[in-house]
Amino acid sequence: MIVPQATQTKNWSFRTDIEKIGWLTINTPSAPVNTLSREAIMELETLVSSFEEMAKSGELVGVVLLSGKDSGFIAGADISEFDAMSDFSVLPEALRRTHALFARIEALKIPVVAGIHGFCLGGGLELALACHYRIAVSDDKTRIGFPEVNLGIFPGFGGTGRSIRQAGPVDAMQIMLTGKMLRAGAARGLNLVDKLVRHRDMLRWEGRKAVLQKRKSSPAPFAKRVMAMGPARGYVVTKMRDQVRKKARPEHYPAPYALIDLFEAHGDDWQAMIRHEIDAFVPLMGSDTATNLRRVFFLSEGLKKQGIKGARFARVHVIGAGVMGGDIAAWCALRGMSVTLQDLDMDRIKPALERGKKLFKKRLKKKHEVDAAVMRLEADPTGKGVARADVIIEAVVERLDIKQSIFQGVEERLKPGAILATNTSSIELERIAEGLKDPARLIGLHFFNPVPQLPLVEVIRSKFNTDEEIGKGAAFALAIGKSPVVVKSAPGFLVNRVLMPYMLGAVERVERGESKELLDAAAVAFGMPMGPIELMDTVGLDVGKSVATELGHAVPEGSKFDGLVKDGKLGRKTGQGFYKWEDGKAQKGDVPAHDDLAALGRELVKPLVDTTEVVVKEGVVASDDHADIGVILGTGFAPFLGGPLKARKDGRA
Numbered sequence: 001m002i003v004p005q006a007t008q009t010k011n012w013s014f015r016t017d018i019e020k021i022g023w024l025t026i027n028t029p030s031a032p033v034n035t036l037s038r039e040a041i042m043e044l045e046t047l048v049s050s051f052e053e054m055a056k057s058g059e060l061v062g063v064v065l066l067s068g069k070d071s072g073f074i075a076g077a078d079i080s081e082f083d084a085m086s087d088f089s090v091l092p093e094a095l096r097r098t099h100a101l102f103a104r105i106e107a108l109k110i111p112v113v114a115g116i117h118g119f120c121l122g123g124g125l126e127l128a129l130a131c132h133y134r135i136a137v138s139d140d141k142t143r144i145g146f147p148e149v150n151l152g153i154f155p156g157f158g159g160t161g162r163s164i165r166q167a168g169p170v171d172a173m174q175i176m177l178t179g180k181m182l183r184a185g186a187a188r189g190l191n192l193v194d195k196l197v198r199h200r201d202m203l204r205w206e207g208r209k210a211v212l213q214k215r216k217s218s219p220a221p222f223a224k225r226v227m228a229m230g231p232a233r234g235y236v237v238t239k240m241r242d243q244v245r246k247k248a249r250p251e252h253y254p255a256p257y258a259l260i261d262l263f264e265a266h267g268d269d270w271q272a273m274i275r276h277e278i279d280a281f282v283p284l285m286g287s288d289t290a291t292n293l294r295r296v297f298f299l300s301e302g303l304k305k306q307g308i309k310g311a312r313f314a315r316v317h318v319i320g321a322g323v324m325g326g327d328i329a330a331w332c333a334l335r336g337m338s339v340t341l342q343d344l345d346m347d348r349i350k351p352a353l354e355r356g357k358k359l360f361k362k363r364l365k366k367k368h369e370v371d372a373a374v375m376r377l378e379a380d381p382t383g384k385g386v387a388r389a390d391v392i393i394e395a396v397v398e399r400l401d402i403k404q405s406i407f408q409g410v411e412e413r414l415k416p417g418a419i420l421a422t423n424t425s426s427i428e429l430e431r432i433a434e435g436l437k438d439p440a441r442l443i444g445l446h447f448f449n450p451v452p453q454l455p456l457v458e459v460i461r462s463k464f465n466t467d468e469e470i471g472k473g474a475a476f477a478l479a480i481g482k483s484p485v486v487v488k489s490a491p492g493f494l495v496n497r498v499l500m501p502y503m504l505g506a507v508e509r510v511e512r513g514e515s516k517e518l519l520d521a522a523a524v525a526f527g528m529p530m531g532p533i534e535l536m537d538t539v540g541l542d543v544g545k546s547v548a549t550e551l552g553h554a555v556p557e558g559s560k561f562d563g564l565v566k567d568g569k570l571g572r573k574t575g576q577g578f579y580k581w582e583d584g585k586a587q588k589g590d591v592p593a594h595d596d597l598a599a600l601g602r603e604l605v606k607p608l609v610d611t612t613e614v615v616v617k618e619g620v621v622a623s624d625d626h627a628d629i630g631v632i633l634g635t636g637f638a639p640f641l642g643g644p645l646k647a648r649k650d651g652r653a
Contacts, residue, residue, distance in 0.1 A: 007047070011040040013068070014047055020061045021211050022051065023204075027068030034069055036123040036157075037078035038085075038094065045101050048108075055110045062111040062211030065131060066203060072118020072141070074127060079151070082294055086286035095278045098157050102130035113210045115203035116193070120144045121181070126159035129166060129192070133215045135206050136184040138196040145181035151297060152290030152640070154259040156281040161273035166191045166217065168224025169267055170236060177244060177256045183365075191220055228267040237264045252527055252640050255284050288650070292642030299629035299643075303483045307475030308468060314338060317380070317389035319406055323573070324423060325395030326352025327451035330359050333377040334452075335480040340378050340385025349379045359452055386413045391476055393445055395423040398546050403432050411436055419472055421445040422460075425496050425543070426550040429462035429489040439464040443473045446493060447482075448634055449539065456633035457482040462489040485630040488620045492551045494627065495634035497615055498644075499535075500551050501607035503544065506532035507561055507578075516578055519604060521591045526601025527638025533578050534586050537571035541578075602653055608637070609644040609653050616645070 006015040013025045024047065028034045054060035067073045085091050105112055105127075114128040116136040125144060128134050136142055146163070148154050154176055155163070163172035167190040175182070175190075187193040194217045197206050209215075219225075227236055240260050250257045262280045266272040284290055314337060318329040321343035329341040333356060343349050360373040378385070386392060392414065394406050403422060414420060420441045422432055433439035444460025457477040461470050470486055477484035487493045492500060506523075510516045510533060520531020536544050545555050545565050555562050564570070564577060571577030572584065579586035594600060612627050621627045628643020637644055647653035 009043040011043055012047060020059060021208060022060050022063040024063050024065045025068045033071045033075040034067055035075055035078040038081060041098055048104050051108060055108060060110060064113045064115060064207035066115045073116045073120040074124025075119045076122025076124055091282050091285055092278055095156055102158050105130045111211050111214050113207045115207045117142060117200045122146060122148055123157050126155055126157035129162035133210045133217050134193045135195040135197060135203055136193045137200050138184040142184040143181040144187040146176045147179040149179040149255050152255050152287060152293040153284045154255050158274045160277050161270035164273060165219050165270040168220035169228035173240060173263055176259060233267050253289060258284060289640040292640055295642045296632060296639045299625055300483060304478060306484055307478050308471030311472050311475035313390045313476050313479050315389045316391045317385040319394045320396035321349045321352040324449060326355055328393060328395055328447050330356030330377060331451050332480055333373050334360060334363055338376050340380035342380045342383045345381055346379060386410050387415060389418055391419040393421045393423055400427055400431055404435055408435050419476060423447055426492050426547045429460055440466060443469050445473055455483045457484050458493050459484045459486045460489050460493055461486055483633055485626055490620050494615055494621055494630045496547050498608050498611040498631055499635055500548055500553055501611050503532045503536045504548060504553050505607050506604055511560055515592050517588050517591045518594060522597045522600035523604050525597035526605055527641060529636035537577035537579055540573055541565050541570045605653060609648050612644045
């Protein structure tokens with residue numbers, strides 16, 4: 001059956017023009033991004049059958065695949081279907097069907113060109129790689145990559161082999177193993193993209209030329225392909241495993257190891273990689289790790305739905321240029337806001353400006369972008385920026401009297417509708433708000449150290465706050481790329497409340513003579529990103545003692561912990577705490593032998609899990625889900641376990 005001049009399905013539209021070029025557009029209904037659902041793939045099968053017939057009859061000289069959404073090309077497979085698809089009786093056949101479809105696209109005798117803008121990720125990139133030629137918009141919004149490893153899997157629509165064919169084994173495996181998203185220029189440099197254009201509206205023109213000129217992408221050169229051949233592949237495999245082990249344990253995150261195993265067996269033949277991809281992929285999809293990582297993904301996405309709609313933030317004023325305040329200010333400037341940073345004098349502000357410049361150079365690729373960010377971060381020792389700011393954030397020392405004095409001094413200078421926020425880590429808002437004429441204006445925006453790396457912001461609600469104030473706070477967190485979790489004003493809120501019993505319990509064991517290296521290794525074996533003693537050093541022993549005291553956990557006089565604080569040995573920031581620190585790394589001794597490190601880790605983490613249950617029962621957070629995602633984002637609690645409460649429910653914590 002020949003497709004008429006125009007065809008519309010639920011997910012796709014197709015039309016031909018007078019030059020016999022077919023224009024295929026994906027537009028997933030009622031969704032912000034395009035995804036390859038099972039329905040979309042079935043519809044595409046029908047369309048490809050029509051392309052085959054039309055190509056034979058001469059009615060079609062080529063196809064250009066575009067997106068109908070501003071957000072981008074295709075963000076991947078439909079993750080909402082993954083739980084159902086993990087059924088072993090369903091998944092293999094569904095994968096074989098998609099593999100066959102992509103192979104048919106690749107085998108078409110007419111050119112198929114993918115025009116990429118915005119997100120081209122996962123299954124979307126796999127579909128693009130099955131096309132004969134790829135054109136991408138070279139702006140800052142284009143992102144190309146395979147993020148599947150973050151969901152406990154790897155590419156399953158033939159992307160393993162096709163990416164190796166195009167980029168070569170080393171570069172392709174690196175992209176898949178890390179989940180790194182590439183800009184268009186980098187993707188072009190790796191041969192994943194063939195042509196760059198400046199604007200989205202140029203995709204049609206360049207796509208038309210590519211069809212009429214029958215352009216076809218070339219595979220990676222032999223100099224790259226040789227790294228998958230003979231002894232070279234064994235060397236590459238060893239290096240890959242060594243790199244992965246530094247970041248993930250196989251019992252926690254099996255996907256990268258399974259991908260390396262697949263490459264070790266078939267990496268010299270990209271088509272063999274595709275043929276054996278399904279057998280390696282299927283066990284991962286239904287694994288506990290993948291199931292829990294999907295849960296974490298959906299919980300994180302759910303946080304993005306918070307926040308009052310229509311809120312706009314252009315100017316931020318931060319009071320306090322210490323590590324936290326300076327880094328909050330720099331982060332806001334990095335995210336495009338104009339920021340004024342206040343402290344007692346310029347000597348206190350200058351180090352924060354220097355740290356900010358280092359952050360900009362690290363995160364921004366172009367000099368003019370760095371220069372613009374530097375201009376957005378302005379020293380303001382007299383606080384002139386308060387009156388203009390949409391958001392005022394206090395981030396000074398954890399002393400109630402100082403915080404109260406600051407807020408009473410700025411309240412009269414706020415412009416209408418501005419957010420007034422404290423970055424307090426443990427003090428209840430009701431106490432800080434004493435003396436304010438309008439205590440309802442004060443909310444908490446609690447960031448975590450290091451600010452550029454940790455995504456969580458606790459949006460703290462006092463008994464005075466309205467939904468509007470909290471909604472604006474959540475909207476601001478989202479505007480600067482953070483994940484807001486709303487918590488009730490209570491000592492320690494969520495994260496510090498659950499962290500303190502965990503860290504102090506480990507400190508007490510060290511005080512009794514247990515090896516700090518052993519305890520830290522046990523926590524990592526359980527799945528924590530670092531051990532509790534190293535974490536205490538990272539947080540700062542003075543901060544840890546202050547928060548502990550605020551939460552009613554007095555640090556005993558004469559203890560090693562107390563002595564270190566009195567001696568000014570405050571951890572990483574001073575170069576000495578429980579550990580000696582050099583170049584930002586804890587200098588650790590040997591780890592004593594232990595029969596079951598993971599079991600010891602579960603024992604160490606138990607106070608954290610117990611306290612999380614208590615916090616939920618007290619209503620500090622709205623639900624188990626919010627507690628789990630908050631603790632994961634704020635403490636790094638093992639994502640592959642799905643959060644502390646999910647882990648306990650599963651009998652794993």
